[in-house]
Amino acid sequence: MYVNTLFFGHFKDYAPDGIKMEVAEGANICSLLSALALRDCRFQSLIRCRVAVNEEFAGADTVLCDGDEVAFLPPMSGG
Amino acid sequence: MPLVYYRIINEPIDIRFLEAKVSEVTNGAVLTFIGQVRVNSRGREVSYLEYDAYVPLAEKQIGRITKSAAERWQVDVAVEHRFGRIELGEASIVICVGAPHRDVVYEASRYLIDTIKEEVPIWKREVCPDGDFWIEGEEAIRASEA
Numbered sequence: 001m002y003v004n005t006l007f008f009g010h011f012k013d014y015a016p017d018g019i020k021m022e023v024a025e026g027a028n029i030c031s032l033l034s035a036l037a038l039r040d041c042r043f044q045s046l047i048r049c050r051v052a053v054n055e056e057f058a059g060a061d062t063v064l065c066d067g068d069e070v071a072f073l074p075p076m077s078g079g
Numbered sequence: 080m081p082l083v084y085y086r087i088i089n090e091p092i093d094i095r096f097l098e099a100k101v102s103e104v105t106n107g108a109v110l111t112f113i114g115q116v117r118v119n120s121r122g123r124e125v126s127y128l129e130y131d132a133y134v135p136l137a138e139k140q141i142g143r144i145t146k147s148a149a150e151r152w153q154v155d156v157a158v159e160h161r162f163g164r165i166e167l168g169e170a171s172i173v174i175c176v177g178a179p180h181r182d183v184v185y186e187a188s189r190y191l192i193d194t195i196k197e198e199v200p201i202w203k204r205e206v207c208p209d210g211d212f213w214i215e216g217e218e219a220i221r222a223s224e225a
Contacts, residue, residue, distance in 0.1 A: 008200065009202045009220070010215065052133070073136075076202060077215060077216065078199050079114050079172055079201075
């Protein structure tokens with residue numbers, strides 16, 4: 001199955017339009033993070049990001065479904 | 080019920096419009112906080128800022144935060160946060176709080192700016208004469224060439 005990843009902050013420079021990632025059935029955010037780090041070692045530090053699945057915050061053990069949108073959110077700096 | 084108004088926009092913020100939202104005649108106190116783009120940051124000269132937002136979640140979060148402040152302090156709240164390119168001296172965020180008396184508007188306004196900075200998925204990219212920097216919390220990370 002596939003999930004659509006989105007990146008923000010300096011990670012967005014590496015993949016401005018996000019990446020469509022193939023993951024195994026039952027994959028969670030942890031396994032997606034491992035797959036991203038294998039694809040590009042600069043993604044190893046995504047581990048310090050908060051994560052949102054389908055536009056809501058989600059924990060690292062959240063199980064993903066086909067077509068989910070997974071956004072990686074580094075420490076925020078609005079205001 | 081307190082008034083709650085919030086928007087994430089990519090155009091200049093109309094401050095008087097927001098103040099008017101919280102200026103019912105029952106309110107004796109109206110406080111406006113303006114966050115504006117500063118010419119220097121951590122010793123670097125800044126040319127302008129680019130704000131990036133994860134808009135759908137940013138809207139939800141700013142909604143939750145404004146509603147919680149309005150309920151907790153029983154104040155009217157109007158907030159706009161801007162994204163995209165913002166020039167020096169232009170407002171990136173405006174927070175207007177209105178209430179019958181002044182004590183709560185100061186408390187609510189402080190809570191709102193502090194919480195929005197930490198909990199709303201928006202990021203600054205400082206565009207400087209010597210390159211660009213992403214601001215992530217307390218950290219400034221040099222941007223990569225696109």
